[in-house]
Structure formats: C-alpha cells, structure tokens
Amino acid sequence: TEQKRTVERLQLFSRAVEQSPASVVITNTHGEIEYVNEKFTDVTGYAASEVLGRNPRVLKSGRTSPDEYRQLWHTIEAGEVWKGEFHNKNKQGQTYLESATITPIRGEAGRITHYLASKEDITARRAAEADLRHERWLLTCLMDTVPIFIFFKDADGRFLRINQAMSALLGAASPDAVTGRTDADFLDAGDARTTAADEQAILQTGRPLLEKTE
Secondary structure: OHHHHHHHHHHHHHHHHHOOOOEEEEEEOOOOEEEEOHHHHHHHOOOHHHHOOOOHHHHEOOOOOHHHHHHHHHHHHOOOOEEEEEEEEOOOOOEEEEEEEEEEEEOOOOOEEEEEEEEEEOHHHHHHHHHHHHHHHHHHHHHHHOOOOOEEEOOOOOEEEEOHHHHHHHOOOOHHHHOOOOHHHOOOHHHHHHHHHHHHHHHHHOOOOOOOOO
C-alpha cells in the first residue's frame, strides 16, 4: 500500500511539472540538461530530444552579459537560489525575455546533485510596460503643455497631481511641491471652504460642476 501511495505521489508531481505554465529545466551539476517540460518546448521550439545532454547555452542570444552568467554560477554553486532575467533565442532565431529562478537540488547527503530552473516568458509583459510608460509620458507632456489648469485630488481634497500651469497659478515651486496639500494651503479660508463644498457635492451626486466662475 505504501509503495502504491509513493508511486501515486510521484505521478502527481510528474503531471504537475509537465503541465506547469512555466518552463522547467533540470540540469546536472555540469549544466547538462536532463529534463525539460512541455512548456519549454512551446517557448523555445526545441523538442526534449534536441536538448537533452546539451547545455542551456543553446538558447543564448548574446544579449546577456558574461558577468551575469558568472554571477549565476557563483550563486547556485554556493547552494543559493538565483533569480534574474535572460535574453534568449528560440529555435527559429527569435529573441525573447525570460524571468528565471534557479534552485540547487540536494541529495540525501546534502550534496548538490542537480539544478532546477523555473522560467517565464515575460516578453509581452515588458512590451506592455514600455507602452504604458510611453502613454504616461505623452499624458505628462500634454498636461504640462496646455495653458489650462489641471489637477487631480483624492476624496479628501488633497492634491495628487497638478500641471505646470496650475503650479504657476498657486505660486508653488514645482508641481511636486503641491502633492498632499489642500486648497487651504493656497487660498483664503472662505474660498477654500467653498471649493471643498463644491467638490464634496460632485462626489456625493456624481454630477459635474460646469462653468462656475471663481
């Protein structure tokens, strides 16, 4: 019965690794590949039979520096976990970016016998992040170029962000100097109370305040 349970556990672990959404690579201490899962084949285009016995350098694109590889080996040979990124190249010659975690595997005597790499293709994520940074840059350029006053506040009336025109209107040293402050720091008490009341009415009713002269 115990032997059957052991076999079932091994089968469960095997299926978990095979069906993992991350690429899994196991190498011996010389860096020779002994196992890859299906996700590895999906990402790299290499079948298991094409990489078993080979070094993962088959994926090198030349864009990851030698110093990074030296640091990787220094870390895992010391028995520590390494985390980082690779610029790799698939079988078709296309480059992609991977986030990787490489863990030493120890045998019963505590000696390192293998290395386990779990890797995720983050090419699309990084491209989306770059697009988002570009959109933010465009928004900042727009805000700081238009001659109208633009500001964002939280529900308590504290400034979150303002543009250059608004900064000049308030007499602030820079837009960042206004962050976290309220109209009470720049207007007389009566005007600050009126502004706060108008903003609370907008929050409570959901209706905009249009064409009011201040």
